[in-house]
Amino acid sequence: MSHLPETLLAGYRNFMTGRYAAETDRYKSLAREGQSPETLVIACCDSRAAPETIFDSGPGELFVVRNVANLVPPYSPDGEFHSTSAALEFAVQALKVKNIVVMGHGRCGGIRSALDPNSTPLSPGDFIGKWMSLVAPAAETVTSNTMMTQAERQTALERISIRYSIANLRTFPCVKILEQKGRLELFGAWFDISAGELWVMDRETGDFERTSIA
């Protein structure tokens, strides 16, 4: 019999004796009745930026898509495979979520590669290069600012990218219509993986402001 790595098994044990034991009824009920999360979170794969951790969520609360650099590509009904678009469509049309949060974070490896002029493909397929090319125009405007430090350009592009993804959400007709009807709200957030701070995007200006937990 194959075994999962021991750390995962140990963690699973903690889950079963801890959270699952405490919330057994909830798990059973969610299985029986189905999930009805109110929020879709589009987050990065980064091991330091998990939405469930940051929002201390329990089962049934968040429908979560995670891809490199938490990107939402523009609406493109061209018959190709579009996993993020598929998840978005499912969340909005089938689960009827009320909120969509695009959450980026500091020190994002995907964003860093988009800013690296010497970036070489990680494999002949260069999937990351192609994926991150979604933010190439934005990366160019940032890279050309030689008076900013590398870290400043990194943070700038992380936030520009969140705004870009939110704009792309609105290219999906179902999202646009539901937002206009007041049945769907779009949010941008940026998590500082060092300080633990969560910054929320102001919908009017696009600026990110720190959330007070007071």
Added chain:
Amino acid sequence: MSHLPETLLAGYRNFMTGRYAAETDRYKSLAREGQSPETLVIACCDSRAAPETIFDSGPGELFVVRNVANLVPPYSPDGEFHSTSAALEFAVQALKVKNIVVMGHGRCGGIRSALDPNSTPLSPGDFIGKWMSLVAPAAETVTSNTMMTQAERQTALERISIRYSIANLRTFPCVKILEQKGRLELFGAWFDISAGELWVMDRETGDFERTSIA
């Protein structure tokens, strides 16, 4: 200033006063030194099947991709956008993870739609339809088995799909080569969202067996 929904803010407060307060040094160190997770998990977006919850993971441990029905498409270096492939490439080539876990779960909505003969597109783009067509051949073999119950067909396809995704992992040259060299291990897992049970795939037979937590 825009505010996130109150439930998310409340959860974030819990995070800051709880986990972050307890693990501040770890967060700062991970930010400073970068992430080096040993495991990539490919899981479903489902709100009841979050890897961090099931494996009780902390920051820095799991690099997580989440898409509908935790699918890994076959290697296809055709210049198109492939977010799951991009994340896989990044995890294997840049982060050099040692383990990949494809984790499916019971009552998966994506799998259900693939088994539904009357399934209609959720939107004109029909992204889900196209995305789930990755498992269409497998779905057909299962659907044609009229002597299984709907729930049995559901569970069957969930597990067939995990095996199919693991096979697709091996179509990526970097994965295949590293696995052969013993530097990368592939795992399949299936989470029973009602009973909380975790089933692990036997690499030899493809069968799923319950993990004991004793």
Added chain:
Amino acid sequence: MSHLPETLLAGYRNFMTGRYAAETDRYKSLAREGQSPETLVIACCDSRAAPETIFDSGPGELFVVRNVANLVPPYSPDGEFHSTSAALEFAVQALKVKNIVVMGHGRCGGIRSALDPNSTPLSPGDFIGKWMSLVAPAAETVTSNTMMTQAERQTALERISIRYSIANLRTFPCVKILEQKGRLELFGAWFDISAGELWVMDRETGDFERTSIA
């Protein structure tokens, strides 16, 4: 007899009955022996960013230059009036300070005017326009980034300007020589007038990082 505005007189009374009463010996001693502040601070005129307040300084501690946008112009021994250069020369050569801190701040009006394409002269002399033209090259690189919000460009230029002023400090031979000899240290700081946070510039990267007060 002319009187100062009442608010100033009231404040002066507080000073006399408070701080001066408590530190009379120190004032007398400083008058007798002369000042020997160890630090020169170059700060903005802004009413929300006074160094004495932010550093809770007492008499004799800080030699302070304040001009619009805390700029240090490049070394220019051309016989013209250069008040910031004069103060710098005095602090370094006569008072022999050990530290120079260039302190900028958020929401700087001077920086805002440098970023405003429609900025019109405040008077025919257009002194502000000419003074802020010291940062015109930097302002251009920032302004051209249309994907950043106005607030993001503002903060970017505030920090670029601090780095530029520190570089200009080094164009003064006395500063350059003393720094190389280890007798003078240069610092950059940026004060968030809303959150009260003080960010300090990393001398290697030029990045600004929040100071912890723990």
Added chain:
Amino acid sequence: MSHLPETLLAGYRNFMTGRYAAETDRYKSLAREGQSPETLVIACCDSRAAPETIFDSGPGELFVVRNVANLVPPYSPDGEFHSTSAALEFAVQALKVKNIVVMGHGRCGGIRSALDPNSTPLSPGDFIGKWMSLVAPAAETVTSNTMMTQAERQTALERISIRYSIANLRTFPCVKILEQKGRLELFGAWFDISAGELWVMDRETGDFERTSIA
């Protein structure tokens, strides 16, 4: 990471736990709404003569220019860099201050150097020499009075210089016009750094009289 000198950090901690903690709302409000100080103070860089200390001011109250010997040069719209003129223009035309206070002080090093016949340049640029030459005509009349003690000549020139700077304020058309319209008041003050006394200039006679704090 670079750190500010410990004394500054300690002072900043006092500020955050003291004044900032007590006036947080005020700082946030000033950041949000902008500054509207009613008074511009032109003071000396001297570490013993900080306006915020002497007037016990809080954030938002004083817009402060500090240069060596608190000089205001004559209006000179010649396209050169004039930092004190720029700050004056900004305070009067943009912030629309109601008061301008030129505050000198006893034992001013700049004034002392202007009176020193053997004064040698502090650096080849001789910025201080050039800057203080603004008061050269006045310095000559005082120096030639051999029957006054050195301290008496010092105090005399400190006060002559304040009157000269106030006269120079009136060479700025915007200042002159607003003063005539009763929308701007000009004040002279002289601070005795030993006794803590504040002397205010009588606008009619130019004499300085001690302010009573009773």
